Amino acid sequence: MRILLLTIALLFSFYSTVSAQELILGTIFETKGENALTAQETMNGAILAVKKFNDSNQNFKIKLECESSTNEPLEIIRAVHKLTATKGITAATGIISENAALSAAPVFQAAQLPFLCTGAQLSGLTTPETPETFTLAVSDSKIGTDLAKYTFATLEAENIFLIRSDMNDSTAKQAESFSANFKTKGGTILSEMRITEPDPDLSYIMKAIEALAPLPQSDSKKTEDAMGVSNYIDEGAAIITQKRTPPPEIQEIEAVVIFASAKVSAKLLSLMKEKEMAYNIVGGTSFDMVAMKKPIASWSGNIIFASQASLTRENNLVKLFVKAYTELFGEQPQTGYAALGFDSILLLAHAAGTTGNPSVNIRTNLPAVNKFKGVSGEISFKNGSVEKPLYIIQSDAGQISLAAEMQ
The missing domain is CATH 3.40.50.2300 (Response regulator)
Incomplete structure (x- = not known):
């Protein structure tokens, strides 16, 4: 005021x-x-x-x-x-x-x-x-293209989790351009979550991110094989050997990419922080809004976002x-x-x-x-x-x- x-x-x-x-x-x-x-x-x-x-x-x-x-x-x-x-x-x-x-x-x-x-x-x-x-x-299409290029080539994030608006707004258009260009460069979108309302329940997105977290090594399977041998007195014997197979290979999330309103983006960062998710974050120009400054400042990791001007x-x-x-x-x-x-x-x-x-x-x-x-x-x-x-x-x-x- x-x-x-x-x-x-x-x-x-x-x-x-x-x-x-x-x-x-x-x-x-x-x-x-x-x-x-x-x-x-x-x-x-x-x-x-x-x-x-x-x-x-x-x-x-x-x-x-x-x-x-x-x-x-x-x-x-x-x-x-x-x-x-x-x-x-x-x-x-x-x-x-x-x-x-x-x-x-x-x-x-x-x-x-x-x-x-x-x-x-x-x-x-x-x-x-x-x-x-x-x-x-700078137009939405160029914003998406430039962010895709930077995410893939400079951040070297080839496997991403994409959270995007599906509301026919500016962030949705940035997401469309990003997605098309990221895939063209060889990147993989492990999961794409679409937001269809201004104030959605975001718990389903948190669950989807958690589902893609790497399994701990202790979750690997153990099998037992019997190997027939002789004890030289014609009595059958078996030596049991254990084989540990690696867990199913899951491509690890290398960045969480967010194209959503400042309000939704701020809420996503807050929820991820509560769950101690330490991913690289990539955001569109909605991250360059006054409402995003405190959430960005409190994020302990790395955030990359697009802006129409650099004041530094x-x-x-x-x-x-x-x-x-x-x-x-x-x-x-x-x-x-x-x-x-x-x-x-x-x-x-x-x-x-x-x-x-x-x-x-x-x-x-x-x-x-x-x-x-x-x-x-x-x-x-x-x-x-x-x-x-x-x-x-x-x-x-x-x-x-x-x-x-x-x-």
Whole structure:
């Protein structure tokens, strides 16, 4: 709540300091829904970008018009209509969830207002028929492909236990891409458990993991064979020999791969921790949500997950961003979505230029952006979709580091 109040205060200060020449941008974030804390971080990143831009430009300022919503379709549509009705608005950005993006994009398209979707990873959101829509996040299909490559080649986990959403959401699409690519590389999915509801009973998944645990050596079978011999006095005798056969060979789980919502993923980690399961964990971008930070920090082993930005990589822009964010909001950003919020504002300002019609400029210039240096990496666009790195983050007993940068 303190951050939200600070956000509102900052926005009012922006409104009072803008000059006559200004770029009016709309933002819409799901700060009232399930992912409210992560959406708030993304919005904070956008606010920081406005402050940085306005501090460094004397004659040209950015003004934000903000709408907050849940990710419910009707609420999103109402919020988008409010933004599109705002006088002088040039373009809009925001939204981190797939369903919200699917609801918002057609309304922005109908209003012919450029919309840069900040965090939704939906493949196919941009098409030749939607020239007003752009995406800043790496797509679900690439996330799954990159994680499969890293899991098989770098983590060297060839036999995995897959837990995945089957709810036609972002994590489900990441899982589909991961599964197909992991198998193509020669990996084996020992068991695949599908989640079909938002808050499932996960005990059946725990039992399935336990069933694949290696059998102890003492469980091997013992057989007795009689061997006929002579005692040289023509009396039959038998020497009993014992033969121990190894237990049935079971391929050991080398990693548990989870593509599920942050809420479900957090619960899975908690249950596995209770049962003292010490597997390597691989997760999708749902692991890079504020709700996952405490479960990840308390996991004593190794967790690998995908993120749209790395806030620990050795890069001056990243270091400056983290420092400025911390100074402005009183705490460090916890997710890569904060970086996406920051980059989205500066990309729109870059594409808008300072002369001509800014909406037309964005519509024309944004698709041509090439190697723009953002906090989330070097950014280019192709047919409305972003081309930027995906980051593989490692948590080793709660210590976060950058494991790989996937181009």
